Amino acid sequence: MSGPLLQVDGLKVHYPLPRRSWFAERQSVKAVDDVSFKLYPGEALGVVGETGCGKSSLGRAILQLVAPTAGKVVWLGRSLADLPRAELAALRGELQLIFQDPLSSLNPRMTIGDLIGEPLQLHRKDLSRDQVRQHVQDMMARVGLVPEMISRYPNEFSGGQCQRISIARAMILRPKLLVCDEPVSALDVSIQAQVLNLLKALQAETGVALIFISHDLSVVRYMCQRVLVMYLGRIMEVADRQRLFQAPLHPYTQALLSAVPEPDPRRQRGKTIVELEGDLPSPINPPSGCVFHTRCGKAAPACVSQRPTLERAFGAHQVACHRWRDT
Amino acid sequence: MSRPEAQLLGSESVAAAGGGHVSASMWRQAGRRFAANRVAMASLFTLGLIALACLFAPLLSPHTLEDTYWEYILVPPSLENSHWFGTDANGRDLFVRVFHGGRISLAIGVLTTLVALTIGLAYGATAGFVGGKTDGVMMRAVDVLYSLPLLFFIIILVTVFGRNIWLIFLSIGALEWLTMSRIVRGQTLSVRRKEYVESAYAIGLPAGAILRRYIVPNVIGPVIVYVTLLIPTNIVVESYLSFLGLGVQEPLTSWGLLISQGAEELQVAPWLLLFPATLLSLTMFCFNFIGDGLRDALDAAQR
Amino acid sequence: MIPVLSVKDLTVQFALGPRQVIAVNGLSFDLGPGECLGVVGESGSGKSQSFLAMLGLLARNGSAAGSVRFKGKEILNAPKAQLQRLRGERISMMFQDALSGLTPNLRIGRQLEEVLMVHRGLSRARARQRALNMLEIVKIPEPEQRYNAYPFELSGGMRQRVMIALALLCKPDVLICDEPTTALDVTVQAQVLKLLDDTRRHTDTAIILITHDLGVVAGLCDRVLIMYAGRAVETGSVEDIFYQAAHPYTRGLLRSVPRLDADPEQPLPAISGHPPILENLPAGCAFAGRCDRYIQRCAAGVPELRQVAASHGVACLRAEAAP
Numbered sequence: 001m002s003g004p005l006l007q008v009d010g011l012k013v014h015y016p017l018p019r020r021s022w023f024a025e026r027q028s029v030k031a032v033d034d035v036s037f038k039l040y041p042g043e044a045l046g047v048v049g050e051t052g053c054g055k056s057s058l059g060r061a062i063l064q065l066v067a068p069t070a071g072k073v074v075w076l077g078r079s080l081a082d083l084p085r086a087e088l089a090a091l092r093g094e095l096q097l098i099f100q101d102p103l104s105s106l107n108p109r110m111t112i113g114d115l116i117g118e119p120l121q122l123h124r125k126d127l128s129r130d131q132v133r134q135h136v137q138d139m140m141a142r143v144g145l146v147p148e149m150i151s152r153y154p155n156e157f158s159g160g161q162c163q164r165i166s167i168a169r170a171m172i173l174r175p176k177l178l179v180c181d182e183p184v185s186a187l188d189v190s191i192q193a194q195v196l197n198l199l200k201a202l203q204a205e206t207g208v209a210l211i212f213i214s215h216d217l218s219v220v221r222y223m224c225q226r227v228l229v230m231y232l233g234r235i236m237e238v239a240d241r242q243r244l245f246q247a248p249l250h251p252y253t254q255a256l257l258s259a260v261p262e263p264d265p266r267r268q269r270g271k272t273i274v275e276l277e278g279d280l281p282s283p284i285n286p287p288s289g290c291v292f293h294t295r296c297g298k299a300a301p302a303c304v305s306q307r308p309t310l311e312r313a314f315g316a317h318q319v320a321c322h323r324w325r326d327t
Numbered sequence: 328m329s330r331p332e333a334q335l336l337g338s339e340s341v342a343a344a345g346g347g348h349v350s351a352s353m354w355r356q357a358g359r360r361f362a363a364n365r366v367a368m369a370s371l372f373t374l375g376l377i378a379l380a381c382l383f384a385p386l387l388s389p390h391t392l393e394d395t396y397w398e399y400i401l402v403p404p405s406l407e408n409s410h411w412f413g414t415d416a417n418g419r420d421l422f423v424r425v426f427h428g429g430r431i432s433l434a435i436g437v438l439t440t441l442v443a444l445t446i447g448l449a450y451g452a453t454a455g456f457v458g459g460k461t462d463g464v465m466m467r468a469v470d471v472l473y474s475l476p477l478l479f480f481i482i483i484l485v486t487v488f489g490r491n492i493w494l495i496f497l498s499i500g501a502l503e504w505l506t507m508s509r510i511v512r513g514q515t516l517s518v519r520r521k522e523y524v525e526s527a528y529a530i531g532l533p534a535g536a537i538l539r540r541y542i543v544p545n546v547i548g549p550v551i552v553y554v555t556l557l558i559p560t561n562i563v564v565e566s567y568l569s570f571l572g573l574g575v576q577e578p579l580t581s582w583g584l585l586i587s588q589g590a591e592e593l594q595v596a597p598w599l600l601l602f603p604a605t606l607l608s609l610t611m612f613c614f615n616f617i618g619d620g621l622r623d624a625l626d627a628a629q630r
Numbered sequence: 631m632i633p634v635l636s637v638k639d640l641t642v643q644f645a646l647g648p649r650q651v652i653a654v655n656g657l658s659f660d661l662g663p664g665e666c667l668g669v670v671g672e673s674g675s676g677k678s679q680s681f682l683a684m685l686g687l688l689a690r691n692g693s694a695a696g697s698v699r700f701k702g703k704e705i706l707n708a709p710k711a712q713l714q715r716l717r718g719e720r721i722s723m724m725f726q727d728a729l730s731g732l733t734p735n736l737r738i739g740r741q742l743e744e745v746l747m748v749h750r751g752l753s754r755a756r757a758r759q760r761a762l763n764m765l766e767i768v769k770i771p772e773p774e775q776r777y778n779a780y781p782f783e784l785s786g787g788m789r790q791r792v793m794i795a796l797a798l799l800c801k802p803d804v805l806i807c808d809e810p811t812t813a814l815d816v817t818v819q820a821q822v823l824k825l826l827d828d829t830r831r832h833t834d835t836a837i838i839l840i841t842h843d844l845g846v847v848a849g850l851c852d853r854v855l856i857m858y859a860g861r862a863v864e865t866g867s868v869e870d871i872f873y874q875a876a877h878p879y880t881r882g883l884l885r886s887v888p889r890l891d892a893d894p895e896q897p898l899p900a901i902s903g904h905p906p907i908l909e910n911l912p913a914g915c916a917f918a919g920r921c922d923r924y925i926q927r928c929a930a931g932v933p934e935l936r937q938v939a940a941s942h943g944v945a946c947l948r949a950e951a952a953p
Contacts, residue, residue, distance in 0.1 A: 050815035051786075065528055092531030105522040109544040119530040158904055169526070188672040189842055193886035193900035200897070215815065222888035222898065245890060259820035261845025263887050265868045268849040273824070276817045278771070279785045 003077070004038040005176060005209050006062065011035045011071035013057045013233075017284065029283050031057035033233035034071070036310070041176065044203060044210040046224035046241075048217055048256070052280055054233040055213045059179045062211065063095050064088065093123040096170035100182035102162030106154040113150035116140065116168045123173055139168045143198060160191035164198065171202055178203075179211045184219060196222060217260050221245055226316075229253045232283055232291040235310055239317040249313055249324040251296050290322065298323050357548075360624035367620025370613040377610055381429035390420035392427050393578050401596045413598045415588065424580050425602050431581040432607070435496060436562040440554055442500025443561075447507025452546065454508070455515025456538055466512065469505050477502050477564070481573060490576050499564050503557060510553055514546040521545075548625040555618035559611045566607065582607045632702065633660035634803045634836050635684075635721075640696040640706070642676065642683045642860075651908050653692070654680045655860040658935075661804065666830050666837040668851035668868075670844065670883075672905055676860040677840050681806050685721060686713040701803070718749045722797035724790075726809040731793050732781040738792050739777035745799050761799070768795045768825055787818035794825060798835065805829070806838045811846060823850060844887055848872060853941070856880050859906055859916035862935055866942035876938055876949040878921045915946070923948040 013032040032054040039045055047055045060066045062073050064080050073080045075095070080088060099105035106115055117136045120127060127135070137147035143164040154162055163183060170178055180199065184192040200223065203210055212223050220227055227244045229237045229252065237250040248254050255274040262268045276295045281287050287294050293303040302322050310320045361367055385392075389409055396418040404413040404421075412421035454465040481498050488494055518524065519542065527537045566583020568574035575581045582603045589600030642654035654676040661667055671677040683694035684706065698706040705716060717723065725731055733741055742761035746752045752760065758777075765773035768791040781789060790810065797805055807826070811819040827850055830837055839851060847854055847868070854871040856864040856879065864877040875881045882901040888894075903920040912918060914929035921928065927947055935945040 050817065060525075063529060065525055089531040089533070092529060095529075097526070097529050099522045099526070101522060105526055107523040107527070107541055107545070110540070118532070122530060122532060160904060166526075169530075173530075188905065189844070189883055190672060190886060190901040191904065193888075193898040194902070196888070197897055197900055217816070218888040218890055221890060222892075222894045241894065255817055257890075259816040260890060261816075261819070261823070261843060261849055262890055263844035263848050263872065263884060264889070264891075265848040265872050267891070268845065273820050275821060275824075279788065 002041060005041045005043075005076060006039040007072075007074040008038070008062065009036050009072040009074065011058070011061055011073065012069040013054070013061045013066060014069040027284055028069075030054075030233050030286060031283060032061060032068075033286070035230075035233075035235055036071075037228060037235070037238060039177070039209055039211065042203075042207045042209055043226065044212060044224040046220035046227040047211060047213045047230060048215065048220050048227060049230035050215060050256075050280070052232070052283055053230040054283075055230050056181055058230070059097065059181050059211060059213050063097055063179060065097075090123070093119060093173040094176045095179070096173070096175040096177070097179040097181065098163070098166045098170050098183050100185050102159045102166060102186060103154060105166055106162055108154055111151045111153055112140070112145070112157075112165055115154070115165060116172055119169060119173050135172065136168075139172050142202075143168045143171075144194075158191075159187050160195060163187060163195050167195075167198065167202070171206070171208070174206055175208055177209045177211065179213070181213045182215065183212075185214070185216065192219075199223065217245075217257060218262075229256070232281065232286050234291055235318075235320060236292065237317075237319045237321075238310070239319075243314070243317050249317065249319040250292075250321050251298050251323075252292050290320070298326065357621075357624040361620050364620040364623065366616050367624075370616035370620070373609065374613040374617070377429065377606065377613070378433060381426045381433060384426040385423045388420060388423050390423050392419070392423055392580070395419055401592070403596070404598050412602050413596065415596070415599055416592060421585075421599065421602060424585060425582075425606060428580040428582045428585050428603060429606060431492075431575055431579060432562050432565060432583065433610075435492075435499070435565045435581070436558040438496050439500040439503060439561040439565075440557045442496065443503040443507045443557060444550070444554055446500070446504040448511050448550065450504070451508035451511025452515050452538065452542065455512040456519060456534075456542060458516075458519070462512070466509075469508055472502075473505050475502075478571075481568065485573055490573070492575060492579065495565060495568065495574060499561050503561060503564075507550070507553065507557070511546060511550060514549055515542055518542055518545045549622075552618055552622045552625065555614055555621060559614040562607070562610065633699075634663050634701055635661040636697075636699040636702075637680075637684070638697040638699075640680055640683065640694065640698060642679050642688065642692060642694045644689070645691045645693075646909070649909065652911075653860055653908060654683065654694075657696075657857075657862055659855055659862070659865065661836050661838065663803065664830065664834045664836055665853065666839065666851045668847035668854040669838060669840045669857060670842065670847055670854060671857035672842060674859070674905055674908060675857040677857050678808055680857075681723070681808065681838065681840065685717055685723065685806075686710065715749075718745070719800045720802055721804045721806065722800070722802040723806045723808065724793045724797050724810055726812050731796070732789065734781055737778050737780055738784070742792075742796060742799060745796060749800050761795075764795045764799055765792075767798075768792070769821075770795070785818075786814055787821060790814060790818075790822050791825065794822070794829070798829060798833070801833065802835055804836045804838065806840070808840045809842070810839070812841070812843070819846075826850060844872075844884065856883075859911060860908060861916065861932070861945065862943075863917065863945045864943065865935070866939070870939065870942040874939075874942070876942070876944040877917075877946045878923050878948070879917045882920075882922075923951055 011032055012034055014028040014030050016026060016028045019026055035058060047058060049055045057066060061068045068081065113133065113136050116139055117132045120132050120135055137150060140147045140150065145161060145164055154165065157165065184195050187195060196219065212220060214220050221241055225241055227239060227241060228235055229250065231252050237244065237248065237253045244253065245257065248257055255276050258271060258274045278295050281294055289305050290303040290308050293299040296303065300323060308320045308322050310318045313319050313324060396414065399408065399410060399414045400418045401416055402410055402414050404411060410420050410422065412425060414420055450465065454462045480502065484494055484498050524537060524541050527541050565574055565581060566586060569581055569583035570587040575584050585603035586600060586607065589603060592599050638658050640654055640657040641652065644651045644653055657680050669677045682688050684698045688694060694706055696706065697704060700716065700720065705713065732738065739761060742764065743754060743757040746757035746760055747754065762773050762777060765776065770776050770788065770791055784792065811822050814822060823846060826837060829835060839847065841847060851868055853867055854865065855862055856877065858879050864871065864875065864880045871880060872884065875884055885899045886901055888898060901920055906912065906916050912929065914931055915933055918924050918928040925948065933945045933947050935943045938944050938949055
């Protein structure tokens with residue numbers, strides 16, 4: 001196996017809050033707190049977690065759209081934060097992203113052709129106008145848009161079509177990594193499957209690696225071979241799809257999985273849901289030790305005092321829990 | 328099988344297959360919507376008429392701005408003696424003076440707004456786009472200037488530099504840009520946080536191009552609306568300066584000055600107030616209706 | 631069994647300039663006491679508008695026709711005052727966004743008390759007792775403390791619980807929930823759904839659950855109504871809909887959702903195309919353009935909702951065709 005495409009090392013993203021008074025200590029929201037993982041070429045990695053777990057900040061920090069507070073993002077052996085500005089700008093063609101809200105991620109003042117062609121104009125200066133146009137139309141056809149719509153504006157399209165436009169814009173430079181931040185959450189059910197299949201087909205064709213950020217476990221299971229579970233800015237569990245969904249080790253993953261509503265009345269009514277107690281703690285003052293201990297049914301005194309590290313359980317299955325052996 | 332093909336491709340291609348649908352940019356859509364707004368279109372038409380009249384009507388009259396007729400002092404409007412709007416206390420023809428005054432008033436309204444727009448757009452967009460401490464310092468400076476009373480400021484300028492029409496342009500414009508810069512900054516801040524701006528960073532677009540292609544085009548809509556509302560405000564500001572004797576100087580005149588002179592003669596010669604006041608109010612209404620129309624048109628097209 | 635709510639031929643129109651757009655077309659159903667009905671549809675299917683129309687909450691350019699009987703009494707287009715009383719006491723509604731349903735500047739306890747004082751004429755002391763009791767029922771921890779909290783001090787899940795408490799306070803006959811858990815995280819969603827399930831089991835309140843999420847319906851509902859482009863296309867028991875779906879749209883929806891028990895390597899059978907726009911509906915079946923069982927007759931006229939089994943209705947000419 002070749003080396004990793006992306007290596008994230010002890011990544012932290014803390015957003016400083018305004019001081020309450022001149023003498024008060026400066027507080028910060030710990031959106032991502034000490035996250036490390038590797039991503040290999042062509043892999044699809046799912047990042048799941050609930051609101052406020054830091055999954056979106058993680059995606060943006062990897063792409064250097066927010067500055068990491070600490071830690072490194074290493075892309076093909078080079079630390080992105082240390083790259084000169086021009087080199088990073090040149091690299092951006094290889095790292096792309098698509099967002100949740102299809103309409104607000106497209107500049108309303110640009111035509112579809114300009115939106116999809118912009119990355120080409122920027123990174124492939126050798127192409128003539130006609131060549132760019134040709135590429136754009138080919139790409140439009142590939143993502144299921146009628147190429148004749150090239151001079152239309154985003155507000156003339158439905159949500160599903162806008163998401164196809166975003167995908168075309170992100171994929172036209174043939175990136176090596178595509179970060180998808182909840183790409184289908186805002187779409188109608190019957191459209192979601194179309195977009196997921198499109199992403200999957202494009203991935204198979206181009207070999208692009210995916211970081212697929214979502215709150216929806218069924219979608220992540222369909223899209224990704226490996227899944228990373230986050231809670232309050234930290235990784236709780238990382239495992240292959242097979243193991244994570246069959247035999248989750250972390251109590252949080254277990255609760256999350258049991259809560260997924262399934263479109264099957266007999267299964268849905270037959271299963272027991274692991275209920276979580278209380279509310280999500282504040283990411284400004286996360287709990288000591290294991291951040292999950294305040295809501296965990298299996299919490300022991302060690303969980304309160306000691307922070308569990310992400311340890312290898314079976315093969316590639318990693319979990320950050322003191323008590324995973326008791327499961 | 329005559330399957331309804333178009334449906335497969337979704338509603339948009341139905342429109343395309345139907346033919347005749349020319350794709351419209353947001354501006355063209357807004358233009359179409361504006362054209363459908365009868366009040367706004369009527370206002371635009373009226374405003375055009377007023378502007379044309381200000382430019383050309385004085386040429387129709389045999390009189391000039393400075394001609395004084397001692398035999399015709401304070402004569403009421405009449406069609407017989409070529410003083411169609413009557414004359415003032417100095418025997419000058421009001422018809423010529425009202426439209427001449429209109430030139431000055433409209434010019435002040437438009438030019439001061441342009442001054443405000445240029446400074447406000449550059450300042451506000453920079454503050455909003457750069458953000459952080461720069462933004463803080465720049466906006467506090469605006470707050471300080473805001474706290475200076477306009478009148479006080481102008482009186483100082485006038486006493487130092489003397490009364491001068493360019494000074495009026497400058498001083499009104501120099502104060503009105505404050506509000507403009509606040510509006511632009513607010514808009515820029517909200518646009519900057521939009522995901523499409525993030526997507527521009529993600530493809531590696533340089534900051535200048537982001538400002539030009541992503542920020543300014545999305546900020547300009549509300550700014551244009553504000554511009555149409557600022558022009559009448561500035562006309563009014565000029566007229567109250569003139570009313571206080573700080574504005575345009577004789578023999579030049581403006582609607583504000585005419586109104587102030589008319590108010591003095593209200594008992595004897597009500598027409599001296601009636602004509603400039605009517606034209607001024609009409610202009611105000613027109614600009615406001617156009618501004619409202621633009622806002623509606625742009626809001627709808629932006630969705 | 632006398633239905634609490636009986637809807638016949640409900641039609642909702644909106645005036646868009648000179649044109650009339652039909653958002654809901656000929657909707658009919660009965661709701662028994664204590665029953666839970668799931669109404670499933672995508673954006674533009676008319677699922678929310680039908681219920682807003684029943685309660686007289688349509689936007690100003692909207693109008694409703696047909697018949698809606700609440701316990702045998704016609705309520706569609708009834709006088710405002712009557713509908714308002716009905717909404718407060720007999721039919722409650724809760725929405726996706728709990729924050730907008732609560733007054734931001736009043737403590738939640740106060741908001742609960744007031745409902746009881748106005749609609750039930752209780753004294754403040756007794757209202758407080760009932761309200762606290764209700765907060766316990768919806769499993770709000772430390773209700774005494776939360777009683778004095780402002781809405782913004784509560785988490786999303788907690789607010790949705792308060793909304794449920796508010797909705798159930800007067801023991802309504804019908805509780806209409808419009809996407810009650812869409813804005814919530816899965817673990818919180820599970821808690822809120824459990825609460826609704828308990829309500830259904832322990833009271834006579836009938837629940838109408840409007841949602842796009844088939845998983846939510848599967849866990850909670852007795853009966854399901856599937857809407858597409860303003861019409862009911864299929865209706866039946868949960869078992870009918872999830873295991874014997876007859877309408878190609880319902881079948882397509884069920885197949886296109888990723889499942890935890892399916893093989894992830896198999897491509898999802900997606901429904902092709904997009905939902906039609908209401909201004910531009912085809913003459914025949916609205917789903918014809920996306921349907922894999924299309925025959926020419928489908929474009930000729932809108933198919934009637936017909937019974938294929940005792941409790942199972944389908945609006946499709948080809949419902950019996952082999953899949």
